[in-house]
Amino acid sequence: MMGSMELLGLFLAASGALAASSRYPRWAPGPQELLSLSPETPYGSLWPLPQSLRVSPTRFRLAPDQFQIVHGPGSSAGPNCSLLQDAFRRYYEYMFGYSKWQNQDEKKSLCETELSLLQVIITSKDSECDKFPSITSDESYHLQVSKPTSVLKADKVWGILRGLETFSQLLYEDDCGTYFVNESIISDFPRFAYRGILLDTSRHFLPLKVILTNLDAMAFNKFNVLHWHIVDDPSFPYESTTFPELNAQGAYTPNHVYTPVDVHNVIEYARLRGIRVIPEFDTPGHTQSWRKGKMCIILKGELKILYAYNGNKKREKEDW
Ligand SMILES: *[C@@H]1O[C@H](CO)[C@@H](O)[C@H](O)[C@H]1NC(C)=O
Numbered sequence: 001m002m003g004s005m006e007l008l009g010l011f012l013a014a015s016g017a018l019a020a021s022s023r024y025p026r027w028a029p030g031p032q033e034l035l036s037l038s039p040e041t042p043y044g045s046l047w048p049l050p051q052s053l054r055v056s057p058t059r060f061r062l063a064p065d066q067f068q069i070v071h072g073p074g075s076s077a078g079p080n081c082s083l084l085q086d087a088f089r090r091y092y093e094y095m096f097g098y099s100k101w102q103n104q105d106e107k108k109s110l111c112e113t114e115l116s117l118l119q120v121i122i123t124s125k126d127s128e129c130d131k132f133p134s135i136t137s138d139e140s141y142h143l144q145v146s147k148p149t150s151v152l153k154a155d156k157v158w159g160i161l162r163g164l165e166t167f168s169q170l171l172y173e174d175d176c177g178t179y180f181v182n183e184s185i186i187s188d189f190p191r192f193a194y195r196g197i198l199l200d201t202s203r204h205f206l207p208l209k210v211i212l213t214n215l216d217a218m219a220f221n222k223f224n225v226l227h228w229h230i231v232d233d234p235s236f237p238y239e240s241t242t243f244p245e246l247n248a249q250g251a252y253t254p255n256h257v258y259t260p261v262d263v264h265n266v267i268e269y270a271r272l273r274g275i276r277v278i279p280e281f282d283t284p285g286h287t288q289s290w291r292k293g294k295m296c297i298i299l300k301g302e303l304k305i306l307y308a309y310n311g312n313k314k315r316e317k318e319d320w
């Protein structure tokens with residue numbers, strides 16, 4: 001139990017750092033350092049630890065202006081897979097975005113690149129590019145870091161997402177700002193099919209941006225389920241098109257709601273990171289916020305359960 005509490009703290013810390021600065025260098029105060037597993041954790045260490053990992057002391061230089069992530073030969077996915085295009089852009093930015101703020105000309109002369117290409121290959125016929133992740137999604141991948149071309153292979157896009165995260169964690173910089181990655185062979189698959197966190201947006205309304213930042217932090221830790229505890233007793237922030245009274249009366253204020261577009265954006269942002277969203281409309285208990293807008297939505301049978309739950313016979317009778 002204690003372990004999972006600490007992990008939650010880690011998420012908040014990671015999101016805080018992200019929110020504080022869009023230039024947050026991924027390799028600096030990474031999850032390894034925050035967990036303080038070992039004071040000598042070397043750069044390029046991985047979290048979570050892959051199933052099989054061989055890292056050699058041979059390191060390759062990378063130059064941000066020459067390095068590319070591309071679709072490899074024989075892949076069943078191509079530039080028409082927007083999930084992967086988005087992931088390629090995102091991970092390039094995580095790895096090298098920070099270097100935009102440093103003197104690139106100086107670096108170029110110092111650094112002749114050795115690793116210039118990461119080829120991404122989907123080996124099964126259906127990449128699942130346009131699908132949603134599920135409990136049975138295949139997240140396994142194989143990553144070979146070699147020069148001049150590294151290869152990341154997976155049966156489905158979900159494995160590629162986890163492999164890109166791993167590749168980005170392998171990267172580190174020396175004191176002169178040169179990027180390196182060690183020669184490695186990694187085979188990986190998750191130990192648990194369900195790796196989730198719960199966000200309660202009823203007790204505390206969370207702005208959309210905070211939910212999205214949490215999804216980023218989850219992807220960095222290879223988590224795959226957002227359990228969205230969206231409504232509860234204190235407030236009803238879900239904007240219902242069928243029963244608009246629910247959020248009109250039940251939300252803290254008219255501004256503290258998630259519109260259908262917001263909900264769509266959360267689900268798509270999560271999908272692009274291999275995360276599925278499980279919404280929870282908590283009933284029959286925990287429905288005080290529902291009753292503000294729509295008393296009759298609570299059926300007679302459920303009222304009895306409410307009785308039992310609240311243990312306040314008198315008030316329930318008056319309300320009804
Ligand atoms: C990566 O290579 C460097 C340079 O040879 C070495 O010092 C370091 O220990 C290697 N990292 C790992 C995780 O093996």
Ligand SMILES: *[C@@H]1O[C@H](CO)[C@@H](O)[C@H](O)[C@H]1NC(C)=O
Binds near residue numbers: 075077080
């Ligand atoms: C997308 O690209 C892949 C490989 O380039 C191809 O096999 C597939 O048919 C394309 N899909 C669509 C919907 O165009």
